[in-house]
Structure formats: structure tokens, C-alpha cells
Amino acid sequence: MNEFEKLEEELKELRPLPPSDAFTARLEEALGDAGNVAMRCLPDREDDALSNDFIKSAEKQVFPVRLLIFAGLGSLGLAAVWAAIFYFSSSIVPSGSSEQNDSANLLIAESGPVPEVPGAELREDPNSPLHGISLKELQDVSVMPVSGWIDPQINERFVRKVDEGVFDRPGRLPARRVRHYFMDETLWSHPASDLRILSTTPREEVIFIELETY
Amino acid sequence: MITHNMNNEPIWKSWFARHGAKLLLFARQQSRRPDEAEDLLQEAFVRIWRLYGHTGEVAPGLVYRAIRRLAIDWARSIDRRKAREDKVALDSPLSFSFDRTLEQDERKQALIRAVERLPAEQKEVLTLKIWAELTFDEIARTLDESLNTVASRYRYALQKLKDWVPEEMQGKPEDSSSTAS
Numbered sequence: 001m002n003e004f005e006k007l008e009e010e011l012k013e014l015r016p017l018p019p020s021d022a023f024t025a026r027l028e029e030a031l032g033d034a035g036n037v038a039m040r041c042l043p044d045r046e047d048d049a050l051s052n053d054f055i056k057s058a059e060k061q062v063f064p065v066r067l068l069i070f071a072g073l074g075s076l077g078l079a080a081v082w083a084a085i086f087y088f089s090s091s092i093v094p095s096g097s098s099e100q101n102d103s104a105n106l107l108i109a110e111s112g113p114v115p116e117v118p119g120a121e122l123r124e125d126p127n128s129p130l131h132g133i134s135l136k137e138l139q140d141v142s143v144m145p146v147s148g149w150i151d152p153q154i155n156e157r158f159v160r161k162v163d164e165g166v167f168d169r170p171g172r173l174p175a176r177r178v179r180h181y182f183m184d185e186t187l188w189s190h191p192a193s194d195l196r197i198l199s200t201t202p203r204e205e206v207i208f209i210e211l212e213t214y
Numbered sequence: 215m216i217t218h219n220m221n222n223e224p225i226w227k228s229w230f231a232r233h234g235a236k237l238l239l240f241a242r243q244q245s246r247r248p249d250e251a252e253d254l255l256q257e258a259f260v261r262i263w264r265l266y267g268h269t270g271e272v273a274p275g276l277v278y279r280a281i282r283r284l285a286i287d288w289a290r291s292i293d294r295r296k297a298r299e300d301k302v303a304l305d306s307p308l309s310f311s312f313d314r315t316l317e318q319d320e321r322k323q324a325l326i327r328a329v330e331r332l333p334a335e336q337k338e339v340l341t342l343k344i345w346a347e348l349t350f351d352e353i354a355r356t357l358d359e360s361l362n363t364v365a366s367r368y369r370y371a372l373q374k375l376k377d378w379v380p381e382e383m384q385g386k387p388e389d390s391s392s393t394a395s
Contacts, residue, residue, distance in 0.1 A: 007375055008372070014325065015235070017312060018234060019234045027259065031263060031267075
């Protein structure tokens with residue numbers, strides 16, 4: 001046991017006198033409206049129950065949107081892989097060669113006739129994102145226009161702000177934590193085909209506001 | 215927006231019920247006159263609560279710090295004559311700041327008298343550590359001192375109390391001016 005522990009216990013037993021009722025009343029008067037603007041999350045309050053329901057419903061709404069985005073991206077990726085496999089399987093084997101071996105014949109037989117795609121030779125298209133595949137080929141395979149998209153419109157939509165109260169931070173000033181909820185929207189437009197794709201992504205930002213003394 | 219707690223009283227009142235006594239004790243130590251302590255606490259609390267009260271939870275360390283800063287500001291603003299008068303009030307008995315039911319306990323009274331004899335800088339560290347329940351880190355920030363300084367002052371204070379309480383109980387206190395460091 002620390003040599004001072006007993007002494008500390010004795011000191012703690014001395015209770016400081018509480019402020020008088022008159023002083024508390026004076027304080028209330030001095031606070032004015034500031035005494036009635038506190039915001040705090042109390043889980044057993046009806047307001048917070050409503051607030052929690054709102055958060056849950058918002059989360060439920062966000063989930064299908066995310067699912068759709070992932071499904072869409074997955075489909076696009078799959079289509080790109082299939083397009084690459086299809087292209088390479090048809091271009092690696094020379095179609096008109098008389099010196100091809102049996103396995104090559106078999107591959108051609110399984111692959112079926114190679115479609116006549118203009119510019120399907122192994123030429124680099126500087127505008128294509130994929131090596132060895134022209135923009136035109138990419139467009140034919142993905143059934144989506146590749147070129148002609150105008151710059152996407154990005155919109156940051158503010159949803160709500162939640163003040164989460166004051167937090168102590170070890171070795172630093174205590175800070176008020178405020179969480180901002182955003183919905184980022186990106187809209188791609190293709191005027192030639194009147195095609196538009198809207199992507200929405202939920203986002204949170206947490207801001208710490210250091211508390212000053214006065 | 216919730217402004218009242220479960221007992222349907224403003225949140226600041228329940229906050230003040232928890233911390234008010236400790237804050238007032240510290241304000242009494244920091245103020246020049248006993249009647250100034252409440253003014254000091256009121257000013258500090260109202261300033262902090264107006265700034266951060268809307269969160270519903272204010273770190274007590276902020277109010278302690280505001281009390282100290284205000285006390286320094288107020289002390290600078292008074293004239294020299296008044297300061298000389300108030301110097302007398304600085305040494306007002308600490309026993310008035312504690313629960314009077316303890317008066318029956320001789321050892322506790324000796325303890326209070328021993329605390330009163332401590333140098334001011336050790337007394338304020340002791341107050342913030344024991345009754346305000348702040349960490350050394352918070353105390354250092356409140357007093358604008360280094361962590362080592364406040365920890366040393368606390369240890370010196372406890373050592374002196376350990377030595378002085380038996381003396382106080384025997385009614386033979388040493389001269390506080392000779393023991394204060």
C-alpha cells in the first residue's frame with residue numbers, strides 16, 4: 001500500500017460544501033436561455049427512439065443502393081473480362097493460316113466463326129483503357145457507348161449533422177465531436193444516346209472541435 | 215433537442231449538482247475574497263456553458279481552467295490598495311469550505327488545518343487532485359504548469375500533511391512561513 005493512500009482516503013472523506021440554493025438560482029438567472037439549449041442523447045427518451053428509427057431506416061435505404069452499385073460494377077467487370085477472353089481467344093489463333101496444328105483447329109471449331117470487327121487487329125487504340133482492344137470493340141461487347149460521355153457532374157448532398165457531445169482525448173484538449181452525413185452523387189451523361197448513370201455513395205465526416213476555456 | 219433530464223430539470227442543474235461543490239471550493243482558493251468566489255464561479259460557468267452547454271456535457275476541466283484564468287484577470291484589474299486589503303482575505307479559513315458535520319472529528323479538523331498551512335500552489339494542486347478528481351495531465355493544463363511540476367507539488371503536499379497532522383493534533387504546529395516551500 002502506498003504510504004500516502006491512507007492520507008488521500010482521509011482527504012477524500014472531507015466533503016466540500018455544496019453551493020447554496022440562492023447561488024444556484026442566481027446562476028439560473030445568469031444563464032438565461034443558455035440553460036435550456038442543451039442537446040444530449042438519452043436512449044430511453046422518445047425523441048431518441050425516433051432518432052434511432054430514422055437512422056435505422058436510413059441504413060435500410062442505403063443498403064439496396066450499395067447493393068445495386070456493387071451489382072452494377074460487378075456486371076461491368078464481368079463483361080470486360082468476357083470481352084477480353086473473347087477477343088484474345090479469337091486473335092491469338094490466326095484464322096486463315098494453313099500451318100495451324102490440330103489443337104488450333106479444335107479451338108477454332110469450338111469458338112465458332114470469328115466476327116468481322118473492323119480494326120480488330122492488335123493495334124493500340126490510344127483512347128482505349130484496355131491494352132489491345134479498341135474503343136469500338138469495347139463498345140460492341142459492353143453494349144455501352146465508350147466515347148462521347150461528358151464530364152460527370154458531382155454533387156455533395158448534405159443529409160444531417162449529429163452533435164455527439166464532448167470527448168476527453170488523452171494528452172490533448174477535450175473536443176466536441178460532430179458527425180456530418182453526406183450523400184455523394186455522381187451523374188454520367190451520354191448525350192448521343194441520351195443515356196444517364198447516377199451513382200450515389202453515402203459518406204460520413206467526423207469533425208473534432210477543440211474546446212477552449214473562454 | 216433535449217433540454218431536461220429524466221427528473222425534468224435542466225441538464226445544467228444536474229451537471230452543476232455533480233460538480234458545483236468542487237468548483238466552488240476551487241473558486242474559494244483562487245479568489246481574493248470569500249464573497250468573490252461565487253462571482254468567479256458564476257462568471258466562469260456561464261461563459262463555458264454558453265459556449266458548450268448545448269452539447270449537454272461539458273468537461274469540468276474547462277470550468278476549472280476558466281475559474282483560474284478569470285481569477286488572474288480579476289486580480290490584475292484591482293488596484294494596489296484593494297489588493298493589500300484582499301491579501302488578508304486570502305487566508306480565510308478553509309474549514310468554512312467543508313461540511314461542518316465533520317467538526318466532531320479531531321483528526322479531520324487537524325487535517326483541514328494542515329491543508330490550510332500548505333503553500334498556495336500546493337494547495338491548489340491538492341484540491342484539483344483530491345476533490346476535483348482531475349488527472350495530473352488535466353491539472354497541468356488547468357494551471358499552465360508542467361506535468362512534473364504538478365506531480366511534485368502534490369507529493370510535497372502529501373508529505374507535509376503526513377508530517378503536520380500529528381503536530382496539529384498535539385496543538386504544536388510549526389510556523390507555516392518556515393515550512394512552506
